[in-house]
Amino acid sequence: MTTLQTVFDRAKADNRAALVGYLPAGFPTKDGAVAAATAMVEAGCDVIEIGLPYSDPLMDGPTIQDAVHRALTNGTRIADVLRTVEGVARTGAATLVMTYWNPIDRYGAERFARELASAGGAGTITPDLTPEEADTWREASAAAGIDTVFLVAPSSTQERIKAVVNCCTGFVYAASLMGITGARETVNAAAEGLVRRTREATSLPVCVGLGISNGRQAAEVAAYADGVIVGSAFIRLLLDAPDEASGLTAVRSLAAELAEGVRRR
């Protein structure tokens, strides 16, 4: 298993930001997700977040909602998520699961952490789990040896940032804007300030996500962050592709453009 620390050490040595790509398990199909993530890794993604499809994704915009809906309609279950992680981890990318809290809560925190670790997963990102509620998950993750990534937002006070980074291992996810997932024309100016404020509270790498969709934006963010996170833009390409092969080609080409962007800082 490639750990987040390995990834960020390597990126630092190369004097570049890491590239993090997101894709839900089961989208466009169960096997198609592994194929798409593999293409993303081959073209330059260092970290892959595999989304655990959930019925009520209240942080996600229309693009991810659509993909997640298709994944659930395909019958994607937690076993499929873990199989996807296993397939993607084999590429050598650090592989995370990004999930709302309820599926883990219901499945059992210890069981999920253990099974994710044995599938080669490096950790999780849990966007609706706040520090106040995170004890169970942090203990289970520590016991299984996987990282726990939580989010800070432009609205976070310095006190909140401290509380969140104290729960994080691996990296801190800085949400670039107040809003939901989805590609935007420009990266919010608040992102840079948030990264600066987060660095005051931690020495962990800080990655920026939400709204980033092209090489220019990736380069802009890479100038001040340790990692650049892209999700909806990849999914959009897969949703719009007339067939699987052209979807993979498009994803590969975007990943290459972003990989070039994170090296341009």
Added chain:
Amino acid sequence: MANILTPADLAGHGPRGDDPDPRGKFGLFGGRFVPEALIPALDEVAAEYEKAKSDPAFVREFDHLLRTYAGRPTTLTEVPRFSEQAGGARIVLKREDLTHTGAHKINNVLGQALLTKRLGKKRVIAETGAGQHGVATATAAALMGLECVIYMGAVDCERQALNVARMKLLGARVVPVHNGSKTLKDAINEAFRDWVTNVDTTHYLFGTVAGPHPFPEIVRDFARIIGVEARRQMLELTGRLPDAVCAAVGGGSNAIGIFHAFIGDEGVQLHGYEAAGHGLDSGEHALTLTAGSVGVLHGARTYVLQDEEGQTIESHSISAGLDYPGVGPEHAWLKDSGRATYHGVTDDEAMAAFSLLARTEGIIPALESSHALAGALRLGRELGPEATILVNLSGRGDKDMGTAMKYFGL
């Protein structure tokens, strides 16, 4: 006219000390499971509410609106002809259907609209199922000059078309939600998405006692006037407290509203009635407390209809206001502590009670409230003719005529 609300009605609660802890927990339930981006806004709402509820000026203004705008206090009505079908038990209705806009929702909405002004925000958003909370929110927004956007499941827009028209007439924008089950739960998801995007200008005027802290506490406190009045009125009318209090439970706001003042009265049974839809075995129901399991939905730990991997199971009820796979955390706590008991009432039972009240008493209840009425009929037969049962008639049935026409072939 004398005030109906005292600061104690908001600030001081039952003798059991049943306020949530500082993290918004009722025992195991409640809390906050939301994106970090929303935490400051929730903190802001909680802090402002703490100040407001002990501010005599706020309480006075809320009281004034409840009396002169909402039409409080609402009366009690005895329903002897209806009660004949309940084994002769004495059934008394708390007439929230007589409030302005026709349902108990106006109480919470007026309180939160005042809070919105204190927060300095100019825009309110809300979710709605049956449309009653949407109508009430649109009403308060019109009254106070606030911009108003209502999220409503596309299925609910259709079955509650009259309320959609009312909201539009009141100047609100109604956004039909086509995701997921196209009902209340999806409207809540969409409202949260709006809120996290526009939180600087916008207050999410949450409509039920669910969601992240502090909503369960705030909505309860603003709805609690129902029980405060009813308890006093029952003592005046019958000289004693009722043997039981009945209410319908979807998210649970009308039920908490009437239960809360009675929680410390150990002799008073509290019964909540959830929508059993086509019956438990059919899988098409909204029996969250009766048949659900503990999980997290819409920002709080509570009972949820979910599968073994935590995916929400879509609920069903003929009544849009009860068609919700979650429930307020305080109800979860009342259930587990044994203080309240929750049961199911099927679509057919509710429709029978709906029709019976119309024909025996000349009152057309909301389909939501009809579940409580059906429950009271059942409970009356169990408790016997000596029993007195207070039922929260949470809303009127005008909005349900389309459903009734279809169901009864009118």
